[in-house]
Amino acid sequence: MSEQQIDEPTKIHYRACHLCEAICGLEIKTRGEQILSIKGDKSDPLSRGHICPKATALQDLHEDPDRLRQPVKKVDGEWQAIGWDEALSEVSERIAAIQLEHGNDAVAVYGGNPGVHNYGTMTHAGIIRKAVGSKNNFSATSLDQLPHQLMGMAMYGHQFMIPIPDIDHTDFMVIIGGNPLASNGSLMTVPDVTKRLKAIQKRGGRFLVIDPRRSETAEIADEHLFIRPGTDAFLLMAVIQTLFEEDLVNPGHLTSVVDGLDDVQKACASFTPELAQQQTGIDADRIRELARELANTQRAVCYGRMGVSVQSFGTLCQWAIQVINVLIGATDSRGGGLLTSPAMGYVKPGETGAGNFGRWQSRVSGLPEFSGELPTSVMAEEMLTEGEGQIRGLMTIAGNPVLSAPNGRQLDQALDGLEFMVAIDIYINETTRHADIILPPTGPLEHDHYDIAFHRLAVHNTARYNEPVFEPAEDSLHDWQILNQLSVEIAHLKDRELKPLPAPAQMLDMGIQYGHYGSQGDHELALTLDKIREHPHGLDLGPLQPGMAARLCTEDGKIHLAVDFVLADVERLQASRVDLDERELLLIGRRHVRSCNSWMHNYQRLVKGKPRWQLLMHPDDLRARGLEDQSEVRVQSRVGEVVTTVVATDEMMPGVVSLPHGWGHQRDGVQLGIASEQAGVSCNDITDEKFYDRVTGNAALNGVVVTVGAA
Numbered sequence: 165m166s167e168q169q170i171d172e173p174t175k176i177h178y179r180a181c182h183l184c185e186a187i188c189g190l191e192i193k194t195r196g197e198q199i200l201s202i203k204g205d206k207s208d209p210l211s212r213g214h215i216c217p218k219a220t221a222l223q224d225l226h227e228d229p230d231r232l233r234q235p236v237k238k239v240d241g242e243w244q245a246i247g248w249d250e251a252l253s254e255v256s257e258r259i260a261a262i263q264l265e266h267g268n269d270a271v272a273v274y275g276g277n278p279g280v281h282n283y284g285t286m287t288h289a290g291i292i293r294k295a296v297g298s299k300n301n302f303s304a305t306s307l308d309q310l311p312h313q314l315m316g317m318a319m320y321g322h323q324f325m326i327p328i329p330d331i332d333h334t335d336f337m338v339i340i341g342g343n344p345l346a347s348n349g350s351l352m353t354v355p356d357v358t359k360r361l362k363a364i365q366k367r368g369g370r371f372l373v374i375d376p377r378r379s380e381t382a383e384i385a386d387e388h389l390f391i392r393p394g395t396d397a398f399l400l401m402a403v404i405q406t407l408f409e410e411d412l413v414n415p416g417h418l419t420s421v422v423d424g425l426d427d428v429q430k431a432c433a434s435f436t437p438e439l440a441q442q443q444t445g446i447d448a449d450r451i452r453e454l455a456r457e458l459a460n461t462q463r464a465v466c467y468g469r470m471g472v473s474v475q476s477f478g479t480l481c482q483w484a485i486q487v488i489n490v491l492i493g494a495t496d497s498r499g500g501g502l503l504t505s506p507a508m509g510y511v512k513p514g515e516t517g518a519g520n521f522g523r524w525q526s527r528v529s530g531l532p533e534f535s536g537e538l539p540t541s542v543m544a545e546e547m548l549t550e551g552e553g554q555i556r557g558l559m560t561i562a563g564n565p566v567l568s569a570p571n572g573r574q575l576d577q578a579l580d581g582l583e584f585m586v587a588i589d590i591y592i593n594e595t596t597r598h599a600d601i602i603l604p605p606t607g608p609l610e611h612d613h614y615d616i617a618f619h620r621l622a623v624h625n626t627a628r629y630n631e632p633v634f635e636p637a638e639d640s641l642h643d644w645q646i647l648n649q650l651s652v653e654i655a656h657l658k659d660r661e662l663k664p665l666p667a668p669a670q671m672l673d674m675g676i677q678y679g680h681y682g683s684q685g686d687h688e689l690a691l692t693l694d695k696i697r698e699h700p701h702g703l704d705l706g707p708l709q710p711g712m713a714a715r716l717c718t719e720d721g722k723i724h725l726a727v728d729f730v731l732a733d734v735e736r737l738q739a740s741r742v743d744l745d746e747r748e749l750l751l752i753g754r755r756h757v758r759s760c761n762s763w764m765h766n767y768q769r770l771v772k773g774k775p776r777w778q779l780l781m782h783p784d785d786l787r788a789r790g791l792e793d794q795s796e797v798r799v800q801s802r803v804g805e806v807v808t809t810v811v812a813t814d815e816m817m818p819g820v821v822s823l824p825h826g827w828g829h830q831r832d833g834v835q836l837g838i839a840s841e842q843a844g845v846s847c848n849d850i851t852d853e854k855f856y857d858r859v860t861g862n863a864a865l866n867g868v869v870v871t872v873g874a875a
């Protein structure tokens with residue numbers, strides 16, 4: 165520490181952790197430019213002091229010498245630092261030139277997950293899409309939660325009308341395909357989930373986990389049921405069938421707005437628990453009992469996440485989960501599934517952004533658009549298939565699809581063939597190494613923050629705005645400033661004039677003022693951004709409340725259970741049979757609390773300790789193949805193979821293997837000193853871009869057929 169710094173006072177900053185959906189409140193102590201400590205903020209009304217090991221890595225992220233701080237351009241294969249004006253002009257010119265010659269669709273945009281955790285990229289995502297004006301928009305949505313949003317739109321009229329499990333008041337929670345102890349919750353912002361789950365047990369309730377792996381969450385659950393990957397729809401349909409069969413259907417106070425019960429009953433009629441048993445491996449009697457428990461527990465809720473969205477029946481699963489919650493009267497009830505009441509983005513009739521589906525199709529495989537995006541599974545083929553409309557240029561914004569999208573190797577190769585690529589990103593990684601220019605925004609602690617997305621998905625209503633912890637470095641731009649400038653310039657070069665959008669805080673203030681509690685309405689809180697600023701720990705807006713009927717966004721004000729394009733997929737389910745030969749296994753993913761997708765492996769304090777990237781396999785499956793625990797194995801799928809270390813564990817269901825995604829950083833040109841030293845391969849080198857949910861094109865990254873043999 166320099167003498168000058170010793171003279172500086174210590175300061176305490178309150179700031180959300182933006183690394184995952186739990187949005188924990190932090191207390192960050194600094195002196196001058198130095199971070200002295202990062203702790204949980206006990207006064208945060210949502211997170212109540214909870215943090216996980218990733219929070220302290222914010223310091224490593226802030227100080228990481230590998231993090232880019234200036235634009236770089238590839239000249240003869242070498243990166244050179246360049247100025248912002250030159251970088252922004254060249255990017256705009258190259259993009260506009262491709263579009264003027266080949267049409268707007270010749271340039272694609274891919275938006276990654278951290279964009280949703282960064283409010284400047286949220287407020288300014290629209291302007292860049294408008295400026296580029298391409299139908300080839302992609303994002304992590306179609307590797308993830310697309311089915312949830314589509315069902316929100318189709319059943320309740322708005323893609324963000326997603327009932328959130330009322331975990332703090334429920335007495336019976338079924339968690340299917342989610343592992344909140346590792347992920348800290350998803351589409352359920354739930355800091356301190358362990359304590360909240362244990363609280364269910366303390367008040368005499370229970371929770372049940374249905375997962376092909378005895379996950380960390382399953383370990384503390386009252387009961388865990390193994391399920392064969394990709395067969396969940398059979399289980400969920402059988403639960404619905406039983407609810408009808410045993411006359412257990414009762415949507416409670418929503419009865420008068422529920423539409424389509426008869427069609428649902430018909431669609432599920434042949435899905436008996438016996439059929440489900442054959443497919444899932446779960447006993448038929450247990451399935452019947454589960455339906456009864458759900459129906460007969462006053463406060464019960466069914467929650468399904470990644471494992472049941474990012475699989476071949478993702479939409480059918482998410483539909484069935486919504487249907488079950490409606491049928492048992494959980495939807496819109498205390499302890500069931502409730503809508504949030506956020507300060508910004510409160511969903512009610514008239515709220516913009518309800519969503520769209522199928523307005524256009526992808527050029528090569530004909531997969532449907534959703535809310536302006538095409539499925540990421542087709543991004544590589546749209547680059548590799550010649551002809552009019554071929555993608556020739558790409559802009560990535562906070563994304564690493566080479567490690568995140570199915571058949572990442574194919575995408576790797578496709579990126580190599582592009583005429584131009586720009587990455588708005590903070591690292592030179594597996595994806596951005598292909599760029600011609602990288603535009604690095606300020607680090608997360610150098611800008612203000614508000615969780616636009618996650619207050620909307622939280623188990624308790626709060627609002628929290630945080631000032632920047634540090635002044636932005638000299639000659640730096642925020643994500644939103646980069647997006648603004650590029651948008652204006654690209655549009656101008658194509659003879660269109662776009663006005664830059666105001667700063668995120670100004671847009672946020674408008675959103676709050678015209679929002680549910682806003683000063684422009686008649687709510688007694690009369691909120692403005694300034695009023696929220698007065699609560700640096702976060703403003704408590706109370707528990708989630710029933711009231712869905714008045715908020716439904718469908719034209720007729722009803723809940724549409726019988727979604728025609730989902731019911732049409734029931735036939736595919738009927739015809740589907742997991743029919744593996746005895747050598748084959750089903751591959752699923754895995755998350756760990758010390759990791760986050762593909763980009764948190766460059767911090768020593770997170771990667772140290774036991775390796776976490778190995779293939780997990782049941783001992784019987786090893787034995788059947790003559791394999792040793794801890795040996796090197798070759799994992800092969802239709803699209804490729806990886807060689808990695810196998811670990812024998814009975815936490816896996818026999819016939820299922822698990823490999824986490826986001827690893828595999830030892831590639832030429834990657835400038836991630838610590839991450840590149842980690843062993844581990846990319847799971848998405850073997851996931852299959854042709855394996856997807858047929859309704860939406862959402863990737864099926866779980867349930868991929870593989871074989872495993874000695875390397």
Ligand SMILES: Nc1nc2c(c(=O)[nH]1)N[C@H]1C(S)=C(S)[C@@H](COP(=O)(O)OP(=O)(O)OC[C@H]3O[C@@H](n4cnc5c(=O)[nH]c(N)nc54)[C@H](O)[C@@H]3O)O[C@H]1N2
Pocket residue numbers: 275276277278279282304307308470561562563564565567568569588589590591593605608643753754760761762763824825826847848851865
């Ligand atoms: N096999 C398998 N594959 C999966 C999954 C799985 O479970 N299994 N999960 C899927 C899911 S749910 C998701 S969401 C996707 C994630 O897929 P992506 O969003 O494509 O990948 P991330 O690893 O989140 O990439 C983050 C990128 O953002 C950059 N970045 C971080 N912070 C900032 C910032 O503030 N600004 C900018 N401009 N850049 C920033 C990082 O350097 C990195 O390049 O992966 C999917 N892929």
Ligand SMILES: Nc1nc2c(c(=O)[nH]1)N[C@H]1C(S)=C(S)[C@@H](COP(=O)(O)OP(=O)(O)OC[C@H]3O[C@@H](n4cnc5c(=O)[nH]c(N)nc54)[C@H](O)[C@@H]3O)O[C@H]1N2
Pocket residue numbers: 184185277308340341342343344346347348349350374375376377379391392393394395396469470471472475752753754755756757758759760761866867
């Ligand atoms: N530490 C950490 N936290 C994260 C992330 C991270 O990478 N690391 N990523 C963030 C992101 S982008 C997201 S989307 C969320 C995801 O949040 P979660 O959905 O909770 O994520 P996972 O831990 O992948 O849990 C998915 C579970 O589904 C199971 N599963 C796989 N296939 C099937 C199947 O066919 N059927 C059933 N029933 N289960 C199946 C897996 O074994 C796993 O336990 O986590 C977020 N939080």
Ligand code: SF4
Pocket residue numbers: 181182183184185186187188214215216217218219348355
């Ligand atoms: S759970 Fe961990 S990574 Fe997620 S917000 Fe909290 S501290 Fe950050």
Ligand SMILES: [Mo]
Pocket residue numbers: 277304308
């Ligand atoms: Mo995700």
